[in-house]
Amino acid sequence: KQEVTQIPAALSVPEGENLVLNCSFTDSAIYNLQWFRQDPGKGLTSLLLIQSSQREQTSGRLNASLDKSSGRSTLYIAASQPGDSATYLCAVSPIYNQGGKLIFGQGTELSVKP
Amino acid sequence: DTEVTQTPKHLVMGMTNKKSLKCEQHMGHRAMYWYKQKAKKPPELMFVYSYEKLSINESVPSRFSPECPNSSLLNLHLHALQPEDSALYLCASSQRLGTGDSYEQYFGPGTRLTVT
Secondary structure, three states: OOOEEEEOOEEEEEOOOOEEEEEEEOOOOEEEEEEEEEOOOOOEEEEEEEEOOOOEEEEOOEEEEEEOOOOEEEEEEOOOOHHHOEEEEEEEEEOOOOOOOOEEOOOEEEEEEO | OOOEEEEOOEEEEOOOOEEEEEEEEOOOOOEEEEEEEOOOOOOEEEEEEEOOEEEEEOOOOOOEEEEEEEOOEEEEEEEOOOHHHOEEEEEEEEOOOOOOOOOOOEEOOOEEEEEO
16 A cells, blocks of 8 residues: 655745655555645645656746656755745555545745845 | 645535535546645545546545546545535546556645534
């Protein structure tokens, strides 16, 4: 059974810091891994999707890496800003499930202080 | 346009009421999803539709009844809900379901449901 873990559960940093969020999964048989951002009471915004054949994806100040063999992904946020404060969720799409079901981690709640 | 819309934004209903949630996308996606999310928890999949047919029901109680009347629209009909059903209900869509691939899911803003 696929399990996804995110560490840390919460993180508070001063503005301007570079930071790394971690995501690990137990079964490397995945199609892809997706990082989402969720603001309180809002829906999920897709940040980056990494296909299983890829090692990383970049969008602006965000860079996500994927090491499928070790079951790990990281989301790197450069020069953090207060507007980056949100909960960040990673989710994998397991190969054994052909119905599109995503397996989510519990999320990392990020607070960036001015 | 990568937008998924949901109405209403907020809904308060009694345990004897019947109400419906609506989700719409105009991206030409052929897979649509309903998720339920409790506070401080990740979303939990409820239903998946593929080409307007129900593909997955994650053992959801029958008081939740999904409907996909066309490729752009997804409804969730609610009847005789319990207070523990209060949650954020999220709709999502993807290009399609793969049988050898997987596609990016796009989420709507959600409907905040309170059952009194």
